[in-house]
Amino acid sequence: MDITKGYSIAYKGLKNGTHDFAFKVGGALFEAYGSAEIMGGDCDVEVKLDKSETQLVADVTIRGDVVVACDRCLEECRVPVDFEGRLLVKFSDEVREYDGEILWLLPGEDEVDLAQYIYESIVLSLPYQRVHPEGGCDPEMLRRFRIVSDKEFAEIEDRAGAEPDNTAWGKLAELKERMEAGPQDDEK
Template identity: 35%
Template sequence: MGAYGINIVGLSNKEHQFEFEIGDAFFRKYGSDLLSEGTFHADVLLFKHETFLEAEFKIKGIAKLVCDRSLEPFDYPIENVHKVMFKYGDADEEITDEIMIIHRDTATLELGQLMYEFISLAVPLKKLHPKFQDEADDDDSEGKIVYSSGGDPEDGKSNDKDDDDIDPRWNILKNLQ
């Protein structure tokens, strides 16, 4: 059993609480592509039932990120809650992000990879140092469509020349239906 595993064979059918400390060694083991440093505390509340297990992950801590703009390191606070249901079946399979099938003979739930994914999903795509946060809030140009000509698309009018001024060679194409 790894440092982030829970032995589920000996657990009774009730609620169980587990705590995990997550540090740099954790990120070296589970992946350092997106996130390689940080300090986190994970509380896992496991509800064992006869035919399935429910787990609630509460993860809180600080990720060490590097600013995309200035390349300065900064601390990014992360706090999230995720629920996962583990159902017994014939083979290990991920049905959805919240439902996983585990083999009925599984003795240990390895939760490290799940916790890594939960932390990684909380990291923003655009990593900006807090000193640039005001600029990021003002940057409303992302996601907007800019029309260079043709007028306002909402009023249906166009700034182009009237159809009468079209090159006569293009009028031939209108008759090709």
């Protein structure tokens, strides 16, 4: 089933006046739109739809959170989503492009599909900087991204001692050794 079809409102049969709708947004919607930055999420969408003869007014509230990569440590981090917006739906015999405020439908249509509006609203509402709260970053990752001198590196290795080392540091040390050994000439 096409996940994006789950965000349509069949308005044709509705009386004029306001009607409430609720939707859930999970990882599948972000996947369907091929989002490169949102890896998952959990949001509640409420739509208050005001229908009149000539147009539909949808007041949309989106609350919840999405999972993105932290700008500081690159580990997964949840950022809150808190969006309120109004989408106007009008009708025209001509096919007209959605301009971010007005969604144009042909008079013969009977459903309005909100999937793209909801998806774009979530993406646009994300904060510019996406980081864990202070102290919430993965300390191991932070250390790895810092440039360490050979001396510091040796000290870290010493501290790790002779214990079997399956930590990220152990793997990094192994990688460094291999790089310093240079390319292997097995073929000769």
